[in-house]
Amino acid sequence: MKPLASLFPFNGEIFFFILNWQSDYNVKTDSPELIVFAPTLETWYEQHRRDLPWRNTTDPYRIWLSEVILQQTRVAQGLPYYLRFTETYPTLPDLARADERELLRLWQGLGYYSRARNLHQTAKFIANTLNGHFPTTYHDLLDLKGIGTYTAAAVASFAFGERVPVVDGNVYRVLARVFGIEEDITTSQAKKTFAALAIRLMAHAIDPATYNQSIMEFGAIQCTPVAPNCLFCPLQQQCRAYLTGRQQLLPVKKKKAPVRDRYLTYFVFRKGAGEAMQLALRERTGRDVWQNLYEFYGTETDEPASDWRSVDVPDEVNELVMQGVLVGPAIAEQQLLSHQRIRAVFYEISIPETSNVVLPKDLNWYFMDQVRRLPKPVLIATFVEKQFG
Template sequence: MKAAFAPTLEGWYERHRRDLPWRHTRDPYRIWLSEVILQQTRVAQGRPYYERFVEAYPTVTDLALADERELLRLWQGLGYYSRARNLHQTARYITEQLNAEFPATFDGLLSLKGIGVYTAAAVASFAFGERVPVVDGNVYRVLARVFGITEDITTTGAKKTFAKLASELIQPASDPATYNQAIMEFGAIQCTPVSPDCLLCPLQQSCNAYQTGRQQRLPVKAKKEPVRNRYFNYLVLRQNGKLVMRERTARDIWQNLYDFWLVETDEPITALTDLNLPDELAKLVQQGRLTGNPVPLTQLLSHQRIRGQFFLVDLPDTVSMPLPTGFGQYSMDEINQLPKPVLVTTYLNEWLG
């Protein structure tokens, strides 16, 4: 299967490749320039920038001598402006320290500022013909699908898996540069992130994802939802050994589990009086007394960090309890039978067990 992979891809490339300006040169400067512009950027957006840059700075020395403000102005709208600054810095370094001569190897290129593994491989292969695989987002996607790799591509382990596979796949290629172009172009045009054109795909028969109907699911990518901090301030009302609890019904975490009266805040609070309680409840609390210090407990979810704080308030047996809707009084035996968030269970076990 691996032996048939590269020839098929290259055949496809021959028929479908787009005519792009940086594909007409082997000048490492222009290839480098195009690759940096194309980092995190779609071809349609980057192309006019490439043409303007080549026009304004035809050689690495021209770029080295460029006025930084003018360079940044040309870059305007592309984003990630450190790319432009690194471009400038590296152009000066090459001009001044390397006699305007580009390093001709992957390792030499990798040592330059703004050139990482992907760009070093691209320039080494496209400009110098080095047999080193490019591994960009397109390649992750194509390989994940064709070989049915389900590793999360954002992990270090997966990066090694893909790099190793890519390295094996490029070995039999008759022309490493064309192979690299082919697999990236294939990812960009045929094996697209959304609605890949599987019905007309030359790899259909050998594609693991297509054969198992998983092309929409691959590659696996962890969502990078930022961890949200939430502060759950719980009022734990106790009377006659019973606790006031309710079932969580909102469209939120812990649906259908039981917890206490909850006051959620965006920032930590320290005192019981910081809890914004409805009048009825506040009156009730006034008749009782806070037992011990508030108990802080944290629970880490995949995308939320819940910082719980439990305020235990004991009420005299004599006061009657007009409870808010949905709340009830539960004995410890009953509570044991209720489904509860780990955070609540931990609190109960450690402080009320």
């Protein structure tokens, strides 16, 4: 019944663990904080639990349904949907027979619509291929479409009593605070850390299902994201976050920068031809992407620039433009960064050799061999290669 992973709480301690091997599975080497954690929450849960419909059943179908609905969804938002779904599709065969458009219509407003499609697909799979036999273990549940580590653990423990810990957003928050874990929870490394700790804590639970419910309920109504109720917290005196006043700082979560569209217009000033050709480049300064890399003279606009003439440039640059000749059509390039989508348009402008106009400040002429050696954004390098390579 106990997952093998329980025997290997933390990688670095396996050797130590073997030395302390008692006859049967045990975690006698765990500290008091680790041992008391689960039972404390289980006791708290019996006193504070909300009465929610999916907590009054052990029907794996209904538990699974509730868990899928509640993925990245608050209880208050998911509850009416759960009631409507169980009304319309009381059993798994009912869901398997459902018309998908109807099902999606019922799902409307919940978001993440692939959840609904996977739900239907898996219902049909269980009803038809598995002859209605709902998978009963964490391992087998993981194979189903739309069921990941969290949902597999939830169904396995709630419906079948398996001793596997759930690790969801609540668990991250509670564990990060109580045990003072500073790892960025958005990384996959942190996911391993929390999962390992969760397994270790689960080993001390009196009842796996109750403990899993308790830690999530605890995160939802006691150890809340903002303003946790530390004053009346049963773990107050062993909570690293509380004892160090870091409740608001944990869990550490890198906020993802929204993907931002940026529009650049470059003026590619060119002089001469062949290997004697020179391009005008400048170093990009400022705390921004491409800091200290070389690029052409360019300007950024909030919206796509319709034409190079619509772009505002300093007088000295405009003077340079007027001295030259626009060569060929504008060339558009795009570069995707993790948090930005940069769309650039290049205008090549040939400056007569005879021109004695001075380059604007910061801009300098570079021969092609120099150009190739200068560090440039991929966007610029790609352009140079295509155009002059």
